Amino acid sequence: MKRFCIYTGIILIITIFVPALIVKSFNFVPKEANREDRDNRQEVEEAVPEFEGNIKVYDTRTRQVIEMPLEEYIKGVVAAEMPAEFHIEALKAQAVASRTYAVNRFLKYPKGHPEHPEAPLCTGIHCQAYLTLDELKSIHSSGWEEKYWGKIEEAVESTKGQVLYYKGEIIEALYHSTSGGMTEDAVDVFAVDIPYLKSVESQYEEDAPRYRSIVTMTGDEFIDKINKKYPFADVTKENIQDRIKLVERTESGRVKKVAINGTVVDGREIRELFELNSTNFKIYFNPRTNIIDIETIGYGHGVGMSQWGANGMAKNGKTYEEILKHYYTGVELGLWNDL
Numbered sequence: 031m032k033r034f035c036i037y038t039g040i041i042l043i044i045t046i047f048v049p050a051l052i053v054k055s056f057n058f059v060p061k062e063a064n065r066e067d068r069d070n071r072q073e074v075e076e077a078v079p080e081f082e083g084n085i086k087v088y089d090t091r092t093r094q095v096i097e098m099p100l101e102e103y104i105k106g107v108v109a110a111e112m113p114a115e116f117h118i119e120a121l122k123a124q125a126v127a128s129r130t131y132a133v134n135r136f137l138k139y140p141k142g143h144p145e146h147p148e149a150p151l152c153t154g155i156h157c158q159a160y161l162t163l164d165e166l167k168s169i170h171s172s173g174w175e176e177k178y179w180g181k182i183e184e185a186v187e188s189t190k191g192q193v194l195y196y197k198g199e200i201i202e203a204l205y206h207s208t209s210g211g212m213t214e215d216a217v218d219v220f221a222v223d224i225p226y227l228k229s230v231e232s233q234y235e236e237d238a239p240r241y242r243s244i245v246t247m248t249g250d251e252f253i254d255k256i257n258k259k260y261p262f263a264d265v266t267k268e269n270i271q272d273r274i275k276l277v278e279r280t281e282s283g284r285v286k287k288v289a290i291n292g293t294v295v296d297g298r299e300i301r302e303l304f305e306l307n308s309t310n311f312k313i314y315f316n317p318r319t320n321i322i323d324i325e326t327i328g329y330g331h332g333v334g335m336s337q338w339g340a341n342g343m344a345k346n347g348k349t350y351e352e353i354l355k356h357y358y359t360g361v362e363l364g365l366w367n368d369l
């Protein structure tokens with residue numbers, strides 16, 4: 031028994047990550063380019079009609095553009111992105127974050143995003159998820175509309191027009207499901223330093239369904255995937271501990287760099303390769319059973335507002351403004367001027 035425990039103990043603690051699906055696509059550019067971009071944008075903005083209350087959204091399923099009032103769109107986003115069971119203050123925080131994200135996209139790409147030139151936003155996770163009320167009714171159990179739609183409407187209508195600013199500019203309001211206790215600095219995920227997207231503590235997340243998860247596979251499956259992805263790896267069961275090593279974790283504990291047979295790769299690549307919930311992972315190999323367990327903490331890229339953390343803060347008496355200011359460092363809440 032004792033021996034078994036020792037074997038089941040650990041052995042390998044690697045470094046792996048995978049962001050992908052939940053990661054909202056980013057448009058940060060280096061500072062120099064940024065200035066040019068801003069100049070260009072002014073020209074573009076002058077050339078396009080002002081925002082008139084409706085937002086265009088590219089429906090990734092029907093491949094058609096839907097046009098609707100901004101606030102109606104935000105309702106469909108809040109309901110698609112956050113469980114309606116969440117506390118009203120968390121839903122309000124989500125409404126403001128989603129509105130800020132949408133307005134930011136509109137200002138950057140008034141005519142259309144390069145990935146979908148038909149509209150500045152899309153209904154997929156590439157931007158932020160959006161579902162119509164009919165779609166929401168079809169995915170939830172009967173009675174959902176009666177029970178929750180009014181709450182969604184209240185969250186959006188009571189924060190109407192409100193967005194987040196940092197030094198007078200509308201922010202890139204990224205958010206994610208579960209941080210695992212500490213959010214991530216944007217610089218460690220997107221390699222761009224954003225003053226309002228810094229690592230902050232995120233309490234009250236233990237109830238999140240994906241707070242902790244484990245992916246299990248055989249040692250052979252693991253080794254096969256690594257060797258296919260990295261032909262130079264030359265990993266075997268015998269040398270696995272020497273060939274795969276953790277190089278660096280970010281300040282929040284996520285895996286930043288892993289060395290595979292001496293070559294350093296991004297933790298995010300490992301997350302993608304094994305479809306992990308986040309880059310905050312540890313890899314355990316038991317040579318006796320030939321089983322690899324990858325334990326992951328949190329879900330998503332970890333940057334910006336944690337939705338489960340927001341709900342925890344709300345349940346502990348914080349307002350939506352306090353929640354937003356906690357997760358987005360140094361921001362101010364204000365009305366979007368163009369509305």
Ligand SMILES: [Zn+2]
Pocket residue numbers: 143145146151152153154156157158
């Ligand atoms: Zn999109």
